[in-house]
Amino acid sequence: MNTPKLPAGVEPVAQSEVTETLVVNIGPSHPITHGTLRLQLELDGETILRAGAEIGYLHRGYEKQSETVFYNMVVPYAERMNYCSTIHNASAWCYAVEQLMGIEAPARAQAIRVITSEMARITDHCVCLGANMVDLGALTNFWYLNNVREKMLFLFQELSGARMMTNYPRIGGVVQDLPDGWITKLRQAMEDMQGLVGDVKSLVSNNRIFIDRTQGVCPTTKERALNFGWTGPCLRSTGLSMDLRKDQPYWGYERYDFKVPVYQNGDTMDRLLIRFDEMEESRKIILQALDKLPDGPHLVDDHLVVLPEKDKVYNQMEALINHFKLVMHGVRPPKGEIYSFTESPNGELGFYIISDGSPRAWRVRVRPPCFANYSAFPQMLQGAMVADVAAALGSINIIAGELDR
Amino acid sequence: MDQSQITDRLKARFGERILSTYALCGQEAVTILPADLVEVLTFLRDEPELRFNMLMDVGGVDYLGYGGDGEDEDEVRSHRFEIAYQMFSYDLRHRYRVKVAVKDDSVEVPSLWEIWRGANWMEREVYDMFGIRFTGHPNLRRILNHDDFVGHPLRKDYPITKRQKLSRPIDHLLTDKQEWA
Numbered sequence: 001m002n003t004p005k006l007p008a009g010v011e012p013v014a015q016s017e018v019t020e021t022l023v024v025n026i027g028p029s030h031p032i033t034h035g036t037l038r039l040q041l042e043l044d045g046e047t048i049l050r051a052g053a054e055i056g057y058l059h060r061g062y063e064k065q066s067e068t069v070f071y072n073m074v075v076p077y078a079e080r081m082n083y084c085s086t087i088h089n090a091s092a093w094c095y096a097v098e099q100l101m102g103i104e105a106p107a108r109a110q111a112i113r114v115i116t117s118e119m120a121r122i123t124d125h126c127v128c129l130g131a132n133m134v135d136l137g138a139l140t141n142f143w144y145l146n147n148v149r150e151k152m153l154f155l156f157q158e159l160s161g162a163r164m165m166t167n168y169p170r171i172g173g174v175v176q177d178l179p180d181g182w183i184t185k186l187r188q189a190m191e192d193m194q195g196l197v198g199d200v201k202s203l204v205s206n207n208r209i210f211i212d213r214t215q216g217v218c219p220t221t222k223e224r225a226l227n228f229g230w231t232g233p234c235l236r237s238t239g240l241s242m243d244l245r246k247d248q249p250y251w252g253y254e255r256y257d258f259k260v261p262v263y264q265n266g267d268t269m270d271r272l273l274i275r276f277d278e279m280e281e282s283r284k285i286i287l288q289a290l291d292k293l294p295d296g297p298h299l300v301d302d303h304l305v306v307l308p309e310k311d312k313v314y315n316q317m318e319a320l321i322n323h324f325k326l327v328m329h330g331v332r333p334p335k336g337e338i339y340s341f342t343e344s345p346n347g348e349l350g351f352y353i354i355s356d357g358s359p360r361a362w363r364v365r366v367r368p369p370c371f372a373n374y375s376a377f378p379q380m381l382q383g384a385m386v387a388d389v390a391a392a393l394g395s396i397n398i399i400a401g402e403l404d405r
Numbered sequence: 406m407d408q409s410q411i412t413d414r415l416k417a418r419f420g421e422r423i424l425s426t427y428a429l430c431g432q433e434a435v436t437i438l439p440a441d442l443v444e445v446l447t448f449l450r451d452e453p454e455l456r457f458n459m460l461m462d463v464g465g466v467d468y469l470g471y472g473g474d475g476e477d478e479d480e481v482r483s484h485r486f487e488i489a490y491q492m493f494s495y496d497l498r499h500r501y502r503v504k505v506a507v508k509d510d511s512v513e514v515p516s517l518w519e520i521w522r523g524a525n526w527m528e529r530e531v532y533d534m535f536g537i538r539f540t541g542h543p544n545l546r547r548i549l550n551h552d553d554f555v556g557h558p559l560r561k562d563y564p565i566t567k568r569q570k571l572s573r574p575i576d577h578l579l580t581d582k583q584e585w586a
Contacts, residue, residue, distance in 0.1 A: 056549040061565075063534075064558055068565055099430055226459055226495055229523035240495065247498045336429040339462075339491050339502060352464050352489060356471055365464035367491070372461075375526040404549055 021049060024386070028057045032135050032390040035400030039378075043386065051381040053374065055403055062405040066364035070330035071097050072171055074364070079165050081366070082402040084127045085120035085345045087156065089402075091169040095250065096340030096351035098171060100333045103302060107294040109173035110251040115186070115289045116159070116168065117251075117342075118282040122193065123152045124345035124397070125233075125275040132272060132394025133204065136213050141200045148196050151189040158182055171331055172306045173299035183290055190283050201276045214269035218380045218392035221266060229372035232347025233274045234396050238266035244343040256288045268388075271395040305331055330359030346370055346397055368402040406454060408433040411501050414455070418448060424506060434502035436487070439514040442505050446517065449492055449501065457501060460517060462491040463527035465535040469561040484508045486537055490517075507537055516542035534559035 027038040036057035042050040062081060066074045078093035079086035091113045098105060105113070130145035153163040158179055160166035168175055204210045220230070225238045235242055243260040245253040261277035263270035299306045303322050312319035337354040347369030354363040373396050380392060412426050412433045422445075424436045437445055449457040466487045486507040493500050505514060516539040517524035528539045529548040536557040539545055547554060553571070556563050 056547075056551070059549040061558065064563075064565055102430065224522075227522045229459055229461055229521065231461075242495060337432075338430045339432060339489075339500070341461075348461065350462055350491065352462065352491070354466060362471060363464075363466045365462070365466075365489070367462040367464070371526060372523050375523060379522075 019044065026389060028054075032393060033398075033400075034131050034394070035398065035403075037374075037393075037398060037400060037403075039381075039389065041381070041386065041389070046385045046387075048381050048384050048386065048389075051378040053378050055374070055400075058400040058404040060405065063364050063366060067361055070359050071333070071361065072331055074361075075169060075171075076165065076167050079167065080401065081368070081405060082124075082344070082346075082399045083164060084399055085117070085124040086164050087166050087168055088117040088120040088124075088342070088344050089349065090167070091117055091251075092340070092342040092344065092349050093351060094169045094171045095342060096338060096353055097331070097333060099340050100336060100338045100353055100355055101171075101305070101331075102334075103172060103300055103305065105173045105251075105300055106297050107252065108177075108296045109298045109300075111289050111293050112174050112178065112298065113169065113251050114253065114256070115286050115293075116156075116166075116174075118286050118289075119152050119155065119186075121282045121345040122279050123149050125279050126152075128394065128397040129200070129272060129275055132391070132397075133210075135390040135394050136210060138204065138207075138210065141203060144196050144200045144203075148193045151192060155182065155186055155189060158185070170299065170306070172302060173297070175299075177298045183293075186286065187290065190286060193279075193283060197276060197279055201273075205273060205276075211269065213387075213391050214272060214395070215267060216265070217268040217388045218384050218395075219265060219267040220376065220380060224376065224379075225266065228376040230347070230376065231372065232343070232345070232369050233278060234271055234347065234373050236261065237263045237270040237274045239264045244341060244348060248341075250342060253285075255292065256285045258285050258288075268391050268395040332357065332359050341367075344369055346399065346402075347373065366402075366405055368399075368405065370396075370398045370403040374398050374403060406497065406499055408499070408501060411449075411455065411499075414452070415445065415448075419445060432500075432502065434489075434504055436504045436506050439505050439507060439512060442490075442503075443515050443517070443520070445503060446490065446492070447520065449503070450520070454497075455494065456496045457492040457494045459493040459495055460490060460521040460523055460527075461493045461500075462489075463517075463524060463531055464489050464491075465531040465537060465559065467535060467559065467561045482506075486510070486535055488514060488531060488537065510536045510538070513538045513540045515540050516545075518542055533557070536560070 022043045024041045024043055027033045028036040038054040040052045041048050062077055066077060074093055075090045078089045082089045126145040126149040130142040133141040156166050157163045160168040220238055222238045222240055225235050241260050241262045246260055258281045261274050263274045307326055308319040308322050313323045333355045335355055335357040339350055339352045341348050341350045349369055350367030352365035353361050356362040415435050416423055422437060422441050426435050449455050468482050469485055484506040488505045488507060490503045507514060514537060516528055526548060528542055531537055532545055533547040533550055534557055554569055
């Protein structure tokens with residue numbers, strides 16, 4: 001190499017080998033976090049050397065609050081924990097209390113819970129995929145998937161009066177039966193959804209930009225996934241097959257024929273693509289559940305749990321007293337404790353309830369699926385590039401409301 | 406494996422060190438002391454017929470004032486806190502619960518971070534909410550509450566209406582300076 005000729009009296013500047021690392025904050029309020037998460041990254045150029053995550057920005061004291069109100073009053077709180085699959089969370093809470101009390105919802109209510117919670121799974125996956133693709137620069141898919149979500153939210157509105165916060169499940173069943181014509185609309189929505197989701201999948205799965213941004217990015221091994229307690233689509237993307245709907249069926253899931261999609265690489269791409277397959281399986285479950293929808297009551301026949309019908313309350317003394325007793329003194333499960341688990345769209349949603357026999361739970365512990373999934377995130381980022389943060393963060397689908405409770 | 410068989414296996418292996426067992430709502434569990442925690446959980450993990458290789462959840466419980474009506478003599482506990490570990494076997498698809506009796510917050514509980522990395526944040530949450538300390542934890546800080554938070558909110562003697570002062574009040578938004586004028 002030719003050394004440039006320096007003027008007389010000027011010393012050459014030594015080339016420094018030492019480089020400095022740069023610490024960058026992402027969040028708590030940043031478009032890619034889709035919630036309130038804070039990440040701190042130590043960068044060498046574009047490469048992430050270390051990462052740290054801070055959570056708790058959306059902590060609202062859900063568990064403490066649940067200890068101070070009656071069991072039925074927790075249903076709306078449970079919905080607000082996960083604002084993407086609200087109705088599943090509420091059903092899971094009701095199911096946990098039912099197990100604690102040793103009662104079982106009627107077959108029709110269980111089928112309705114299956115239908116609504118699979119709809120919630122489709123909604124959740126639509127939000128996850130759509131939002132993540134916006135982060136990757138693919139805005140079109142967001143509108144397509146939001147279209148599907150909109151159809152689901154419209155149906156939730158017909159069902160309960162509210163688009164997102166339905167407050168529809170009850171301990172012992174669901175609050176009211178399906179409205180007239182709802183099943184036909186749901187079948188139509190399922191048909192429309194197949195086209196829209198298929199369009200999106202064909203738009204992205206062979207797309208060069210999508211593949212480059214996601215393939216091999218922030219992979220996780222089977223061992224690490226088990227070590228961190230991963231569940232749900234994230235675990236299944238690593239080649240492990242675990243789905244509580246198959247393993248320990250609840251709400252009569254054993255009656256439906258569906259597959260558990262499993263991907264092998266555990267990278268961002270697999271974590272995203274597996275959700276397309278799961279939506280397809282959810283569609284199959286919904287159609288089967290509609291075909292097999294049993295007749296009968298939608299609430300359990302137990303005056304200690306379920307409010308009497310309104311016209312009886314207005315016309316019969318006993319029903320009026322029953323209504324008063326339930327509203328003022330609440331549902332009273334016996335002393336005991338239960339760890340109840342369901343397969344929520346993100347993985348295992350556990351409710352650990354300890355009852356002291358009073359109408360308020362002694363302790364409510366929620367095991368949100370995101371919590372375990374996200375605790376592995378800082379380690380996943382090591383060695384990745386800054387731009388990978390957006391892709392990987394969306395693919396594990398962190399719902400801050402559930403993460404921080 | 407049936408949960409009652411797991412209880413029997415644990416009783417046969419650890420004998421007196423199992424403080425109590427119970428079966429409620431079709432689920433069984435054992436209560437042990439913190440000193441035995443690592444040994445019991447590694448036994449559950451390594452035994453070929455048990456293989457509990459996933460730690461699903463760690464959750465604390467405060468029993469201060471539990472059964473305070475005095476109707477039930479059994480409910481009077483000699484320890485204030487319990488920590489419930491929900492175990493799951495991926496290979497065999499069964500579950501079990503192990504509870505650790507913690508007398509008060511002066512007792513330290515061994516951290517499971519060395520065995521399950523997922524315990525990291527879960528134990529931090531128990532520390533944050535109940536003030537129970539874990540020995541061997543790599544980074545035992547608050548996780549959901551901020552660092553200036555005083556007290557442990559899920560304890561039964563922490564009132565739900567209690568407010569916490571911010572270390573620096575946010576009162577600089579309205580100023581007398583006519584910055585908009």
